[in-house]
Amino acid sequence: MTSRQASNDDWWRGAVIYQVYPRSFQDTDGDGIGDLKGVTRRLPHIASLGVDAIWLSPFFTSPQADMGYDVSDYCDVDPMFGTLSDFDEMLGEAHRLGLKVIIDQVISHTSDRHPWFAESRSSRTNGKADWYVWADPKPDGTAPNNWLSIFGGPAWEWDGVRKQYYMHNFLGSQPDLNFHNPAVQDAVLDAARFWLDRGVDGFRLDTVNFYFHDRYLRDNPPLVPDPDATSNDAPDVNPYGMQDHLYDKSQPENIAFLRRFRALLDRYEGRMTVGEVGDGARSLKTVAAYTGGGDKLNMCYTFDLLGPDFTAAHIRRCVENFQKAVTDGWVCWAFSNHDVTRHVSRFARNEAERERVARLAITLLSSLRGSICLYQGEELGLPEAELAFEDLRDPYGIRFWPSYKGRDGCRTPMVWEEAAANAGFTGGKPWLPVPAEHRRLAVDAMAEGADTVLGHYRATLAFRKSRPVLHDGAMHFLDSNSDLLAFVREKDGERLLFVFNLTREPQAFLVPAVVEPLDLPGYPARLGAGSIQIDGLSAFCGKL
Numbered sequence: 350m351t352s353r354q355a356s357n358d359d360w361w362r363g364a365v366i367y368q369v370y371p372r373s374f375q376d377t378d379g380d381g382i383g384d385l386k387g388v389t390r391r392l393p394h395i396a397s398l399g400v401d402a403i404w405l406s407p408f409f410t411s412p413q414a415d416m417g418y419d420v421s422d423y424c425d426v427d428p429m430f431g432t433l434s435d436f437d438e439m440l441g442e443a444h445r446l447g448l449k450v451i452i453d454q455v456i457s458h459t460s461d462r463h464p465w466f467a468e469s470r471s472s473r474t475n476g477k478a479d480w481y482v483w484a485d486p487k488p489d490g491t492a493p494n495n496w497l498s499i500f501g502g503p504a505w506e507w508d509g510v511r512k513q514y515y516m517h518n519f520l521g522s523q524p525d526l527n528f529h530n531p532a533v534q535d536a537v538l539d540a541a542r543f544w545l546d547r548g549v550d551g552f553r554l555d556t557v558n559f560y561f562h563d564r565y566l567r568d569n570p571p572l573v574p575d576p577d578a579t580s581n582d583a584p585d586v587n588p589y590g591m592q593d594h595l596y597d598k599s600q601p602e603n604i605a606f607l608r609r610f611r612a613l614l615d616r617y618e619g620r621m622t623v624g625e626v627g628d629g630a631r632s633l634k635t636v637a638a639y640t641g642g643g644d645k646l647n648m649c650y651t652f653d654l655l656g657p658d659f660t661a662a663h664i665r666r667c668v669e670n671f672q673k674a675v676t677d678g679w680v681c682w683a684f685s686n687h688d689v690t691r692h693v694s695r696f697a698r699n700e701a702e703r704e705r706v707a708r709l710a711i712t713l714l715s716s717l718r719g720s721i722c723l724y725q726g727e728e729l730g731l732p733e734a735e736l737a738f739e740d741l742r743d744p745y746g747i748r749f750w751p752s753y754k755g756r757d758g759c760r761t762p763m764v765w766e767e768a769a770a771n772a773g774f775t776g777g778k779p780w781l782p783v784p785a786e787h788r789r790l791a792v793d794a795m796a797e798g799a800d801t802v803l804g805h806y807r808a809t810l811a812f813r814k815s816r817p818v819l820h821d822g823a824m825h826f827l828d829s830n831s832d833l834l835a836f837v838r839e840k841d842g843e844r845l846l847f848v849f850n851l852t853r854e855p856q857a858f859l860v861p862a863v864v865e866p867l868d869l870p871g872y873p874a875r876l877g878a879g880s881i882q883i884d885g886l887s888a889f890c891g892k893l
Contacts, residue, residue: 357618357619358618358619360401360449360619360621361402361449361551361621361623361647361648361720362647362648362679362720362820362821363719363720363819363820363821364400364401364402364449364720364721365398365399365400365401365402365715365720365721365722365723365810365813365814366400366401366402366403366404366451366623366681366720366721366722366723367395367398367400367402367403367404367722367723367725368403368404368406368686368687368722368723368724368725369388369395369403369404369405369406369725370383370406370687370724370725370760371383371384371385371387371388371405371406371408371430372416372417372429372430372760372780373725373760373761373762373763373774373780373781374387374388374391374725374762374763375387375388375390375391375763375765375774376774376775376776376777376779377390379775379776379777380429380775380777381775381777381778381779381780382429382430382775382780383430383762383763383774383775384429384430384431384435385408385426385430385431385432385435385436385438385439386431386435386438386439388403388405388439389435389438389439389442391763391765392439392442392443392446392448393446394792395448396446396447396448397807398723398728398806398807398810399807399810399811399814400448400723400810401448401449402448402449402450402451402550402551403443403448403449403450403451404451404452404453404553404623404722405450405451405452405453406453406687407420407453407455408426408427408430408431408436408452409421409422409423409424409425409426409427409455410422410425410426410427410428411427411460412460412462412522413427413429414460414520414522414523414744415519415520415522415523415744416742416743416760417455418453418455418519418523418555419455419458419459419460419461419462419520419522419523420455420459420460420463421459421460421462421463421464422463423454423456423537423540423543424540424543424544436547437547440547440548440549444548449550449551450548450549450550450551451549451550451551451552451553451621451623452544452549452551452552452553453552453553453555454537454540454541454552454553454554454555455555455556456526456537456540456554456555456560457518457525457526457555457556457557457559457560458517458518458519458523458524458525458526458559459523459524459526460522460523461521461522461523461524462522465477465480465481465526465536466480466481466524468480469481469483470508470510470511470515471510472510472511473511473513479527479530480526480527480530480532480533480536481515481516481524481525481526481527482515482516482524482525482526482527482562483508483511483513483514483515483516483527484505484513484514484515484516484566485513485514486507486513486514492504492505492514493505493514493566494566494567494568494569494596495568495569495592496516496566496568496569496592496596496597497569497588497589497592498517498518498519498520498521498589499518499519499582499583499587499589499745500519500520500744500745500748501587501589501745501748501749504516504517504518504597505517506521506524516562518556518559518597518598520744525559525562526560528560528561528602528603528606529561529564529602534606534609538609538610538613541610541613542613545613545614545617545620549620550619550620550621551614551620551621551622551623551647552621552622552623553622553623553624553625554610554622554623554624554625554646555625556598556625556627557603557607557624557625557626557639557646557649558598558599558603558624558626558627558628558635558639559597559598560603560606561598561600561602561603561606562596562597562598562600563595563596563597563600565596566596567595567596568596569592569593569594569595569596569597570592570593570595571591571592571593572590572591572592572593572629573593575629575630581629581652581656582594582627582628582629584749584753586749586752586753587749587753590629593629594628594629598628599628599631599635603639604638604639604645607639607645607646608644608645610622610645610646611644611645611646612644621647621648622646622647622648623646623647623648623649623650623681623720624636624639624640624646624648624649624650625649625650626639626649626650626651627651627652628651632651632652632653633651633670633671633674633675634674635649636649636651636671636674636675636678636680637674637675637676637678639678640675640677640678640679641675641676641677641678642677643677646678647679648678648679648680648681648719648720649678649679649680649681650680650681650682650683650722651680652689653667653670653671654667654682654683654684655683655684655685655686655688655689655692656695657695657696659692659695659696659706659710659851660851661829661831661832661833661834661849661851662831664713664834664851665826665834665836668717668718668824668826669826672824679719679720680718680719680720681719681720681721681722682714682717682719682720682721682722683714683721683722683723683724684696684710684714684727685723685724685727685759686722686724686759687724687756687759687760688756688759689756689759690733690758690759691724691726691727691731691732691733691758691759692706692710692727693706693707693710693727693730693731693732694732694733695733696710697732698853700732702853702886703730703732704730704802705886706886707727707730707802707805708802708805708809708871709849709851709886709887709888711723711727711728711805711806711809711810712805712809712849712869712870712871712872712888713834713849713888715809715810715812715813715819716813716819716836716838716847716890717824718821718822718823718824718838723806724759725763726763726764728802728803728806729764729787729790729791729792729795729802729803730790730802731764731787731790732786732787733758733759734757734758734759734761734781734782734784734787735758735784736754736757736758736761736781736782738750738751740757740781740782741754741755741757742757742780742781743755743756743757743760757781760781761781761782761783761784761787762774762775762779762780762781762783764783764787764788764790764791764792765791765792765793766791766792766793767788767789767791767793767794771783772787772788772791773791773793790802805870805871808870808871809870809871811870812869812870816843816845817840817841817843818838818839818840818841818843818844818845819838819845821840822838822839822840822843822845823838823839823840824836824837824838824839825837825839827846827861829848829858830856832850832851832852832856833848833849833850833851833856833858833883834847834848834849834851835847835848835849835858837893843892844892844893845867845890845891845892845893846861846864846889846890846891846892846893847888847889847890848881848883848888848889848890849883849887849888850883850884850885850886850887850888851886852885852886853885853886854885855882855883855884855885856882856883856885857877857880857881857882857883858880858881858883858889859879859880860876860879860880860881861893862893863893864876864881864891864892864893865891865892865893866889866890866891867890867891867892869888869889869890872887872888872889872890874889874890874891875889
């Protein structure tokens with residue numbers, strides 16, 4: 350392999366990925382739902398940020414019970430999003446602009462409208478009878494075991510035709526595929542091959558540790574709370590989090606399948622995978638198993654930084670835990686995505702802090718060792734939307750309302766034009782309301798302003814891209830008081846010192862050596878006698 354090919358194959362290492370939630374990005378046909386033509390139209394905005402790739406949330410044929418994460422045809426585009434030709438056009442334009450394209454693969458389960466499931470449920474003897482997880486009831490008619498669905502209630506649904514239960518980790522209309530069957534593995538690999546042949550650059554593997562279940566259907570034990578855990582499987586209003594999920598996910602058989610998936614990708618040049626791992630306190634152990642050895646996933650992300658904690662101690666603990674557990678794998682860090690409350694609303698204490706938190710968060714994220722993922726609208730500093738119950742579309746939020754409001758608050762439409770109807774998202778009625786407070790944050794309201802959040806994102810990502818040490822350089826922390834996060838990034842003789850003050854008060858950091866201040870976008874250096882003076886919610890960068 351030449352050095353040029355090796356570099357191209359590793360483009361994902363240290364890459365900045367921009368997540369597009371298509372139904373909320375840009376509508377071009379007036380039906381109130383974003384589409385692939387809309388993505389194509391707005392690719393120049395994404396490219397202007399200086400990112401390396403886009404990740405498209407599902408656009409496949411689906412009844413949309415879970416907003417596309419219930420697929421009924423893995424090899425076609427849902428008409429609400431357009432056509433395969435529209436996808437090809439979008440892919441070609443993205444490549445012309447220098448953007449890689451990553452698409453979701455939701456293969457742990459399908460929709461109950463998928464032809465595979467229709468055949469599977471028709472009898473116990475058909476050709477796809479064991480393509481899904483079927484089990485007999487207990488003698489008293491109850492479910493086979495105590496497994497729970499993330500979306501509430503048992504993880505088992507009764508089917509009167511087969512007179513058996515089928516397993517579903519999410520909605521009852523999202524039956525789990527049986528990956529113990531090699532034919533199922535072959536079928537989902539064929540679907541991946543379909544998109545590889547069209548030219549996609551990689552896959553985001555949804556719920557990648559959910560593919561296999563325990564063959565013996567053993568009950569999960571109760572969870573013993575871990576005070577040091579940095580992420581949880583579910584909000585505390587959901588009894589799913591009361592179980593230790595030893596048997597309904599993260600089974601050892603998954604390793605061999607991930608090797609099969611990687612072997613497929615290795616037949617193509619420069620393709621990659623990033624896996625979503627939700628495994629509670631075991632997440633990092635799972636990431637290590639899935640990314641180590643260079644023969645499975647390229648990288649994974651967990652939920653460690655997707656919670657409410659924005660403190661030096663928490664971030665240091667998350668990164669150090671990863672570095673200790675995952676010695677030869679790679680991580681993708683993010684503060685927001687389509688499943689969690691937007692991070693400026695999680696981290697900022699009030700509206701006055703929102704912009705400062707938005708700026709500091711991207712500066713911090715861009716300085717970490719790993720790849721990073723941004724979620725559409727965070728470059729505008731969009732806060733979480735407050736929606737009325739009657740406006741909700743997310744089944745998770747509807748199920749647990751009002752204690753948990755679900756995911757619609759982070760999925761409201763992108764705001765493009767402050768004065769336009771529906772902020773330029775659609776000429777029709779948007780599928781979710783456009784919050785009035787988002788209008789003033791529209792792209793056209795800050796597109797040319799260097800002092801805006803959008804301008805800060807562009808400058809910060811340019812700073813990251815210009816310094817190879819930030820792509821894959823080593824990272825180690827320096828001791829400081831608990832209010833400051835200090836670390837060094839190092840590669841090929843270049844050593845950069847970063848110090849972040851995540852408190853609201855000015856702090857001083859004692860300089861460990863001679864330091865030359867660097868022009869970190871948005872944060873002018875203030876050096877004192879042997880110390881660095883850092884305002885609240887601010888940062889410093891210098892060369893050692």
